Amino acid sequence: MMARALILTLLLVGASALAEPVPWDSLTSQQQQVLNAFRESWDDMPEDRQQRLATGAARWSDMTPDQRAAARQRFGRWRDLSQDRRELIRERYEIYRDLPPEQQKRIRENFRRYQQLNKERRDKLRERWRELSPEERKRLRDRMRDARERRRDRRPQ
Numbered sequence: 001m002m003a004r005a006l007i008l009t010l011l012l013v014g015a016s017a018l019a020e021p022v023p024w025d026s027l028t029s030q031q032q033q034v035l036n037a038f039r040e041s042w043d044d045m046p047e048d049r050q051q052r053l054a055t056g057a058a059r060w061s062d063m064t065p066d067q068r069a070a071a072r073q074r075f076g077r078w079r080d081l082s083q084d085r086r087e088l089i090r091e092r093y094e095i096y097r098d099l100p101p102e103q104q105k106r107i108r109e110n111f112r113r114y115q116q117l118n119k120e121r122r123d124k125l126r127e128r129w130r131e132l133s134p135e136e137r138k139r140l141r142d143r144m145r146d147a148r149e150r151r152r153d154r155r156p157q
Contacts, residue, residue, distance in 0.1 A: 030061040
């Protein structure tokens, strides 16, 4: 059951745009082992779900024990979120996925910098953000975007 839930979590991040059926017999023995809980319902499953599960099972099989432990931990945190919070995260991921690659890269870099801050500093920033009104948040985002653009324009080409 845990493997089934874990595979579903792994699939939240990536879905194949091609929705072709994946015959059970075409899965590797490792994929079949990971997906055994789906064996009986496999042929009735939508093709895109088969694709996502097969991809997730392949990733799972390639993970080290430490990576699997980390994935289980992430799944536990995901499972503990409310349905509304999960839906919000899915919506934001869709928005992120539609951004140009340079914006995605900037977001990833900013998040890495944020993660490198000590806990006290992260908590302080988070609290300051929560205290802002929606209008103040928008102004701050706009100012930060404008500052980035000015820095980019000053760089030698």
